[in-house]
Amino acid sequence: MNDEEPAENISGGTAGGGQSATFDPETAGTRAEAVVDRLGEMYWTKTYGGRDAFECLVRTILSQNTSDKASQPAHDELMARYGGGEDANSEGDTDLARALADADQPELAETISSAGLYNQKSERIIALAQRICEEYGGESGFDEFVRESDPEAVRSTLLDMNGVGPKTADCVLLFAGGRGGVFPVDTHVHRIARRMGLAPADADHETVREYLERDVPAEKCGFGHTAMIQFGREYCSARKPACLDDPDACPLAGHCDQVGVYPATDEVVDPSETV
Numbered sequence: 001m002n003d004e005e006p007a008e009n010i011s012g013g014t015a016g017g018g019q020s021a022t023f024d025p026e027t028a029g030t031r032a033e034a035v036v037d038r039l040g041e042m043y044w045t046k047t048y049g050g051r052d053a054f055e056c057l058v059r060t061i062l063s064q065n066t067s068d069k070a071s072q073p074a075h076d077e078l079m080a081r082y083g084g085g086e087d088a089n090s091e092g093d094t095d096l097a098r099a100l101a102d103a104d105q106p107e108l109a110e111t112i113s114s115a116g117l118y119n120q121k122s123e124r125i126i127a128l129a130q131r132i133c134e135e136y137g138g139e140s141g142f143d144e145f146v147r148e149s150d151p152e153a154v155r156s157t158l159l160d161m162n163g164v165g166p167k168t169a170d171c172v173l174l175f176a177g178g179r180g181g182v183f184p185v186d187t188h189v190h191r192i193a194r195r196m197g198l199a200p201a202d203a204d205h206e207t208v209r210e211y212l213e214r215d216v217p218a219e220k221c222g223f224g225h226t227a228m229i230q231f232g233r234e235y236c237s238a239r240k241p242a243c244l245d246d247p248d249a250c251p252l253a254g255h256c257d258q259v260g261v262y263p264a265t266d267e268v269v270d271p272s273e274t275v
């Protein structure tokens with residue numbers, strides 16, 4: 001295991017405030033837990049929490065419909081311009097939500113242009129910032145709400161915000177709220193869980209989330225999410241899973257049903273097409 005989570009990850013990577021944690025992989029009670037344990041051995045075992053909730057929202061909105069690699073520079077530019085630079089928080093005098101609530105939309109769009117869909121994203125970010133200032137008085141009031149209120153209440157409040165879908169809401173609950181038992185489902189997790197047979201082949205994002213949250217212990221859901229994404233990038237990609245050419249190339253092959261993956265004919269389909 002290394003502990004070098006990439007900096008562009010949705011968690012914020014090594015600078016994202018995650019804590020290393022240790023678990024005993026021998027005691028897995030379900031196949032999903034055994035998979036997560038193995039991912040932990042390959043990548044990292046961390047618990048999350050403590051990130052600024054509003055910044056987390058902004059980060060996930062920037063990452064929508066684009067790769068983390070493309071959205072990271074947009075995030076950095078935005079923080080440099082509106083977050084008061086690297087040391088603003090230590091002085092305690094820059095509230096990102098207030099700065100963005102007052103932002104000039106074309107200027108914000110230009111700042112985040114590398115993330116794509118910058119007009120729509122800048123409008124959403126400004127509207128969210130305004131709502132958070134009105135309802136919570138700014139960033140710290142919103143942080144407190146995310147950390148301390150009932151997780152289901154936080155989730156439904158977040159889902160009520162324009163531009164916030166289930167994955168974004170769950171990322172905020174996990175990375176800012178530090179809530180265990182939250183397993184956000186992005187496109188990688190959605191694909192891999194169904195390919196492996198950890199969830200039904202035709203399950204939608206919400207159903208995959210229900211299966212993983214049922215079968216993976218609460219404290220392992222966070223790194224299960226981030227490590228599974230890394231595994232998707234390195235081994236189980238959408239078009240060319242590692243097992244296609246070489247059955248021994250995937251370290252998780254022993255746990256996998258290969259739903260929709262046909263090495264004999266070199267064919268890959270979405271698991272839902274096999275039902």
Ligand code: SF4
Pocket residue numbers: 195196235236237241242243244250251252253256257258259261
């Ligand atoms: S065996 Fe193939 S389909 Fe299964 S997890 Fe590994 S790369 Fe993905």
